[in-house]
Amino acid sequence: MPRSFLFAMMALMLGLASEVQAHATLDHAEPRVGNTMATAPHEVTLWFTQKLESAFSSITVTNAAGERVDSGKTRVSGSQMSVTLRAGGPGTYRVNWRVLSVDTHTTEGNFTFQVGQ
Amino acid sequence: MNWAWADSDVPLIVIRAMHFAATAVTAGALLFRAVVAEPAARHAGWTRAMPASSARQVASIGLAMTVPSGMIWVLLLTMRMSGLSLEDAFSADGLGTVIGDTQFGQASAVRLLCSLILAGCLVFDRIAWLRWGGLAAALGLVAGLAWTGHAGSTPDPLGEIHLAADILHLGAASAWVGGLLLLARMLIAARRQPTPEWRAYELDGIRRFSVLGMVSVATLIVSGLVNAWLLVGSWRGLVVTDYGLLLSVKLVLFGVMLAFAAINRLLLTPQLASVAQGQPQPTAFRRLTRNTVIELALGLVVFAVVGALGIQHPAIHLAQ
Numbered sequence A: 001m002p003r004s005f006l007f008a009m010m011a012l013m014l015g016l017a018s019e020v021q022a023h024a025t026l027d028h029a030e031p032r033v034g035n036t037m038a039t040a041p042h043e044v045t046l047w048f049t050q051k052l053e054s055a056f057s058s059i060t061v062t063n064a065a066g067e068r069v070d071s072g073k074t075r076v077s078g079s080q081m082s083v084t085l086r087a088g089g090p091g092t093y094r095v096n097w098r099v100l101s102v103d104t105h106t107t108e109g110n111f112t113f114q115v116g117q
Numbered sequence B: 001m002n003w004a005w006a007d008s009d010v011p012l013i014v015i016r017a018m019h020f021a022a023t024a025v026t027a028g029a030l031l032f033r034a035v036v037a038e039p040a041a042r043h044a045g046w047t048r049a050m051p052a053s054s055a056r057q058v059a060s061i062g063l064a065m066t067v068p069s070g071m072i073w074v075l076l077l078t079m080r081m082s083g084l085s086l087e088d089a090f091s092a093d094g095l096g097t098v099i100g101d102t103q104f105g106q107a108s109a110v111r112l113l114c115s116l117i118l119a120g121c122l123v124f125d126r127i128a129w130l131r132w133g134g135l136a137a138a139l140g141l142v143a144g145l146a147w148t149g150h151a152g153s154t155p156d157p158l159g160e161i162h163l164a165a166d167i168l169h170l171g172a173a174s175a176w177v178g179g180l181l182l183l184a185r186m187l188i189a190a191r192r193q194p195t196p197e198w199r200a201y202e203l204d205g206i207r208r209f210s211v212l213g214m215v216s217v218a219t220l221i222v223s224g225l226v227n228a229w230l231l232v233g234s235w236r237g238l239v240v241t242d243y244g245l246l247l248s249v250k251l252v253l254f255g256v257m258l259a260f261a262a263i264n265r266l267l268l269t270p271q272l273a274s275v276a277q278g279q280p281q282p283t284a285f286r287r288l289t290r291n292t293v294i295e296l297a298l299g300l301v302v303f304a305v306v307g308a309l310g311i312q313h314p315a316i317h318l319a320q
Helices: A004-019 B009-043 B052-082 B092-101 B103-123 B126-146 B159-191 B196-231 B236-241 B243-278 B281-308
Strands: A026-030 A043-048 A060-063 A075-077 A081-083 A093-101 A106-115
Touching: A004 B126, A026 A106, A043 A060, A043 A093, A060 A081, A106 B243, B009 B052, B009 B126, B009 B196, B009 B281, B052 B092, B052 B126, B052 B159, B092 B103, B103 B126, B126 B159, B126 B236, B126 B243, B159 B196, B159 B236, B236 B243
Parallel strands: none
Antiparallel strands: A026 A043, A043 A081, A060 A093, A075 A081, A093 A106
16 A cells, blocks of 8 residues: 555544544433522432443532532433432532443533522 | 553544454455355356455454454553553453443453454354354444444434444445455456456456445445434534534545446446457456555545544534
8 A cells, every 4th residue: 555645544543633522411400500499409310412331420419518418329321320419508519420421432511500599 | 651642532543443444344355255256256157256265364364453453442442431541451440340331341342252253264264154154253343333332322212223324334334345455356366367257257246346335335325314313413513513524524535435436337347348248448447446446545544534533522412
């Protein structure tokens, strides 16, 4: 195979690589992103646009004081991921998520919701 | 040691492109033997197809590239998924978790098993039923790729449709590109054997590959439309996202390959028919050989694009 063709292939691959970017894939959540609730929820559930790998997907939730209020045991089923919460009082809760989709894309993100305000 | 290179996309794209191309060539060579070379040889009254050993040789080389590139792919993704260094990636937390607990790892393990079966079948290639077993293992090796990419992550109820479309897409691409390599070797070999028997065999092989090519192209178009519907979803997705732009590059390359295939089928193959009637047309043979090699080179560039497409986020989730 001509050497120039191999160089062209390598140049194309390097060019393509510079374009690659991953993006968040959260479809929706319960509690809803940015919503205000009267009482703290018992769990947080997130729905994604693709199926997830449980071994590399997790949710952590912190309360207004920055303390973790999740159980630490994230449950994954298909494209859905949940974690149980302990009581954490009123204020702003932050949900941090990190997921690996079945097609091996790792994405992460966070959002907040309000309790009792 | 600095493992920053493992976070770069370049090694992953290069290894994916190599793996996809090697897998396609492996399966395509054996498919070419089964549906083109051997039937053409039987039609010519030969006991064994000329490229029979050639197909085995190409498939063996393809498999020898498929297995290590597949292992490196698993290792790179293990490092990326777990954040572990190369040494730590070999641990139970690294490879053990990826192979045991992820769809990508499980599909890779099944594909490795297909590779081992195929290797055994290639060793005992003279046994007829093992040749069919080898072809089945090679097709399994190709089909398994569907579970490692975007098609494997589409949620139900469209997940099964996406997987089926991707399996057909991968199979058709393998038949076309892998077959082109064998066709090129067949044409080059025939130029060294300018006897009427070889010309007749070659012409029959070209006609049979032409049918295989048309079936492959039709399958690629239909399955590609299904994949585009599920992964791109709109014209906007095709033009405003990186995924869509890469797919556009792939479509342009596909269009050029199709143009060469049309010239071969509609212009050069009818000219070659006169060869069987004793009117030598070496120019048409030369052009067909040249076009086949160009088509093959374009097919390999398509695999480079596929290497990058697979690690992109699907356009449908970004262009809304």
